Amino acid sequence: MSKNKPYFIIFGNEKGGTGKSTLAMHVAISIAEQGRKLAVIDLDLRQKSIFRYMENRQEMNNKIGIELSQPDFFVIEQSLLDSKKEAQQAEQSALQQQLDNLPEDTEFVVIDCPGNNTYLSRLAHALADTLITPINDSFIDFDLLGEVDADSHEVNRLSHYSEMVWESRKLRLVGGKKPLDWIVTRNRLSSLSSRNNQKVHNALTALQKKIMFRYVPGLSERVIYRELFPKGLTLLDMKKVDTMGKTQASHIAARAELRNLVESLNLPEKRGS
């Protein structure tokens, strides 16, 4: 019997610290909370953030005796081979092996990429059914997408990253796959609505048709995201585990933002439903 192919959700960009791992963890747990089977793969071979986040979660799960949803998770180990080509091949085989060994009923694979251009990251982008690119609320992050005229929002030149996504898009079309759904979302939005905030919003709205991504609402800047990591928890767990004190109004608002983000991904329905 042929294995059902899982749906690939890739978190990527070529800029460090924009929230890929934080968002990947929250989206992964949102999917798991819906009773969907998924695996999380960390391709950030040096920082291993989401892998460590998942390990913290496993520890928390053992400690508190409440069933926290726990996706399968893996990290691809960095090859120590001297030859760059051989190291790339070894890492590619390790990734392929993980994918081949996924349980048959795995519906989604969430892959967290590093904030720089690596061979594995490029491979992951080529696998993406949905690619999620978080950017911070600044025009500096626009360079990640392309060189944009500040007044007209015309794209003067695509960035290397956008070109790489474009190549992945072409490969999918040649392979007869559904078009890639590229989502750009803002993260760490300031709660104060500023002129900059509005300008970034306008520019992304204008840019989405030109570079062919969907611009969807993102998450605000909230200290809670930093506090959750060592506990392996997400916003979605806080009702079950009251380790953060009383639920605050800001946490309810944060959960609503997350729900909106996940809904706007338009992920495929459960198989057979």
Ligand SMILES: Nc1ncnc2c1ncn2[C@@H]1O[C@H](COP(=O)(O)OP(=O)(O)OP(=O)(O)O)[C@@H](O)[C@H]1O
């Ligand atoms: N919405 C948010 N509010 C406040 N802090 C946040 C938010 N999102 C992420 N952070 C914090 O910002 C830092 C960077 O986030 P994260 O590690 O998720 O980014 P990344 O894109 O995965 O980084 P890298 O490129 O280095 O892998 C972390 O300390 C994280 O806790």
Ligand SMILES: [Mg+2]
């Ligand atoms: Mg990361």
